[in-house]
Amino acid sequence: MAPALIIACGALARELTAVIGANGWQHVQVQCLPAELHNRPEKIPEAVRAKIHAARGRFAHILVAYADCGTGGLLDRVLEAESVERLPGAHCYEFYAGTPAFMALADAEPGSFYLTDFLVRHFDRLVIRELGIERHPELASQYFGNYRRLVYLAQHEDAHLRALAEQAAERLGLAFEYRFTGYGDLERSVIRFQRGALSDPSAE
Template identity: 50%
Template sequence: MAKTQKTKPNQDDKLLVIACGMIAREILAVKEQLGLDHLDLTCLPAEFHFYPDRIAPAMDKAIEKAKAEGYSNIFVGYADCGTGGLLDRICEKHGVERMAGPHCFAFYQGMEAYAKVADDDMMSFY
């Protein structure tokens, strides 16, 4: 009797977005609306907004896991989100890109509107 050999699934045609749990609903809505069947989503805990020091190490592990599962197309669904550049180092290490901007608020508002609010209102807090 022949032994079956386990191989990694081929995920080359898929795009995995590793995102903040806070924007999962929005990503899934866009996926459905545009029929992006090639997009898979996994999320890190939304509570990391309160603990930005946890984002980069968790993202590092999530990217390593995704690569081990056969994903070669990975996108980080986070802005810097308070990591002080640590998330960018993880992205560079793995050769992946992330959303532009300092926070998801900038993503939602647009960079220009975000900058204007931040400049015009000293009480704005992100």
């Protein structure tokens, strides 16, 4: 079977590996870019393009496991030029929650800050340290002053992660809301990608 590649944000590595393992897809590989790129979204499109070019000739099928992720459509321009599909939605929060549920959350409270399992695990590194709040606590009010609540979109029902998410909300001075999503549209999109690869005659 022809090898297939998922080029992914590092924040999705654990979940993608779990989906692939659960389905026994030994021909599907995952290559990740650093999750820290979310703090510099303008760098995501060219980083993804470089991964695609490096994979050409070695993989018959490629999926990009990013949403738009703050690139303002620039990632889609790269993927259109490269004829590669990505996950649907504007943010990973959207495909975890599902678009209707995510839009309802955003409409109910536009000032929502979202965490996933990955972001809960790495909250101190990716939020507190990366944004300089550890050195300058006063920056928290500047970054999060317009937010009203923290919504934890959980991929696993884990009491420890939930407690850490509640602590994060308290640290930022935000109301806390918990939603269990599982893998949501992430899993469904990967399964569709796999089916598409299998139905392609060149995959034989």
